[in-house]
Amino acid sequence: MLTVNNLTKKYGKVLANDNISFSIPDGSVTALLGPNGAGKSTIIKSVMGFLKYQGTIIVDGHFNKTLEAKRIMGYIPEMPALYPNLTVMEHMEFIARAYRLKDYKSYAEELLERMELSDKKKKFGDELSKGMQQKLSICCGLLPKPKIALFDEPMIGLDPHAIKELKNIFVEIRESGCSLLISTHMIDSIDMLWDRTLIMQNGKVMADVCKSQLSQSGQSLEDLFFAVTENLSSPTFDTGKEN
Ligand code: ADP
Numbered sequence: 001m002l003t004v005n006n007l008t009k010k011y012g013k014v015l016a017n018d019n020i021s022f023s024i025p026d027g028s029v030t031a032l033l034g035p036n037g038a039g040k041s042t043i044i045k046s047v048m049g050f051l052k053y054q055g056t057i058i059v060d061g062h063f064n065k066t067l068e069a070k071r072i073m074g075y076i077p078e079m080p081a082l083y084p085n086l087t088v089m090e091h092m093e094f095i096a097r098a099y100r101l102k103d104y105k106s107y108a109e110e111l112l113e114r115m116e117l118s119d120k121k122k123k124f125g126d127e128l129s130k131g132m133q134q135k136l137s138i139c140c141g142l143l144p145k146p147k148i149a150l151f152d153e154p155m156i157g158l159d160p161h162a163i164k165e166l167k168n169i170f171v172e173i174r175e176s177g178c179s180l181l182i183s184t185h186m187i188d189s190i191d192m193l194w195d196r197t198l199i200m201q202n203g204k205v206m207a208d209v210c211k212s213q214l215s216q217s218g219q220s221l222e223d224l225f226f227a228v229t230e231n232l233s234s235p236t237f238d239t240g241k242e243n
Pocket of ligand 1: 011015016034036037038039040041043
């Protein structure tokens with residue numbers, strides 16, 4: 001369970017997150033949707049404890065900046081940050097040592113296989129294409145089997161096979177009880193996978209919608225997105241005012 005309460009983050013005069021609150025129960029997917037600059041990455045980086053901010057973030061009962069919280073969080077950044085002098089397999093070993101994982105090898109092999117990196121195990125980080133780097137970054141983030149998984153624009157740069165596998169992985173880890181927060185500006189990439197979506201604009205949550213609410217309304221997620229972000233019509237949902 002991830003709980004974000006009254007998160008406010010300013011970069012100088014830019015209000016990137018304006019008093020945002022939400023929680024993600026175990027075994028569910030929350031999608032963060034919004035145009036570029038809406039404040040999605042800032043939420044994710046705040047949850048990971050990388051930024052100074054106002055508000056409270058609790059991860060499974062622990063403040064997010066504690067070691068207990070960090071042990072159970074997985075982060076897949078927008079830009080892969082690999083080690084140029086470690087091979088693909090050494091990245092997996094590095095993560096396994098950092099998280100003190102035992103018996104990680106078969107899961108590492110499975111992840112690399114699913115991301116079609118099995119034949120790249122001896123390649124160095126800086127020998128990988130952008131898409132391969134993104135795939136390895138996903139494998140690194142998933143290897144510790146996080147209880148809270150944060151994906152920042154995870155589909156960018158991936159080929160169709162990797163996108164399909166990643167969607168399957170989202171479903172599998174949700175079923176295993178993981179709380180997922182997935183940011184994207186590509187609505188199609190997340191459709192059918194989310195349980196709740198927060199639509200953001202200018203640092204604010206403009207709509208906060210459960211899948212059942214949207215189904216009942218007969219609107220598509222795309223309809224709602226444009227209604228909210230381009231004022232095409234009044235959204236019929238919670239506009240996040242309690243935030
Ligand atoms: P998104 O992930 O939705 O594209 P971000 O959270 O990256 O949005 O950015 C939200 C706002 O904060 C934008 O106006 C962006 O320019 C600004 N911003 C993000 N990172 C920084 C930074 N390190 N320094 C100054 N401004 C930043």
